[in-house]
Amino acid sequence: MPSMFEIYLKHADRYDELVTREDYKGNLPATLHRLYDFTGKRVVELGTGTGRVTALYIDLVSEALCCDRSVHMLQRAKENLAAFTDKIVFKQVENLGAGDLLAGYGADTVIEGWAFGHTVSEHDADIDGTVDALVTGCRRIAGKTIIIESLGTNVEIPSPPNNDLLQFYTLLEEKHGFSREVVSTNYWFETLEDAMRIMGFFFGEEMGKAVAERGSLVIPEYTGIWYR
Numbered sequence: 001m002p003s004m005f006e007i008y009l010k011h012a013d014r015y016d017e018l019v020t021r022e023d024y025k026g027n028l029p030a031t032l033h034r035l036y037d038f039t040g041k042r043v044v045e046l047g048t049g050t051g052r053v054t055a056l057y058i059d060l061v062s063e064a065l066c067c068d069r070s071v072h073m074l075q076r077a078k079e080n081l082a083a084f085t086d087k088i089v090f091k092q093v094e095n096l097g098a099g100d101l102l103a104g105y106g107a108d109t110v111i112e113g114w115a116f117g118h119t120v121s122e123h124d125a126d127i128d129g130t131v132d133a134l135v136t137g138c139r140r141i142a143g144k145t146i147i148i149e150s151l152g153t154n155v156e157i158p159s160p161p162n163n164d165l166l167q168f169y170t171l172l173e174e175k176h177g178f179s180r181e182v183v184s185t186n187y188w189f190e191t192l193e194d195a196m197r198i199m200g201f202f203f204g205e206e207m208g209k210a211v212a213e214r215g216s217l218v219i220p221e222y223t224g225i226w227y228r
């Protein structure tokens with residue numbers, strides 16, 4: 001089973017298979033658009049991946065600069081968002097370097113989904129400093145920051161999935177003044193075999209087994225939107 005790092009380097013198709021089953025009720029876009037009006041905005045997106053978050057706002061904005069450290073993921077995003085190529089620029093950017101690189105871009109909004117959590121975990125020896133750097137970077141890019149991260153997959157109540165993320169979210173709320181909105185983003189799969197295979201590939205063997213034990217085509221999930 002590949003690591004997440006390998007998935008983002010080589011398996012954009014398998015990642016896409018997962019996220020197209022996520023949030024089958026469309027709660028994430030409904031909440032996002034209630035919280036923020038993207039109309040005519042110039043957006044910087046960090047950790048774009050295959051463009052799942054981009055697809056939620058791209059029709060409304062004037063322009064988007066879609067960044068990720070994986071060119072492989074951006075290639076898939078380019079294909080998924082082919083209808084909007086006239087207003088998207090794709091760029092290889094590391095989350096922690098984004099502030100320096102993009103401060104002069106003149107964006108209204110910076111948004112990220114499920115990418116900063118990876119950066120925090122990769123730098124878990126200094127989570128406070130890493131969150132400072134990420135948040136300061138966003139502030140240099142735009143006046144509005146929207147952070148979308150996990151509050152648990154295959155769980156009954158929303159909760160940070162591990163201690164690194166608990167610390168990350170607590171810092172966002174208590175040190176950096178972000179507000180949080182909790183969204184139910186359940187997955188729906190056509191068959192139990194699909195659910196086990198697709199969830200197991202991304203989240204690991206244990207998740208595959210847990211999904212099999214649940215025996216349901218719907219896998220509960222919670223997502224947090226932090227905004228400031």
Ligand SMILES: C[S@@+](CC[C@H](N)C(=O)[O-])C[C@H]1O[C@@H](n2cnc3c(N)ncnc32)[C@H](O)[C@@H]1O
Nearest residue numbers: 008047048049052069070073094095113114115
């Ligand atoms: C879970 S995926 C999320 C992708 C997309 N935002 C979505 O919602 O589907 C994480 C993405 O973050 C990217 N990523 C992880 N660490 C990164 C970093 N330090 N700098 C830039 N991108 C990073 C990965 O390459 C991957 O595309």
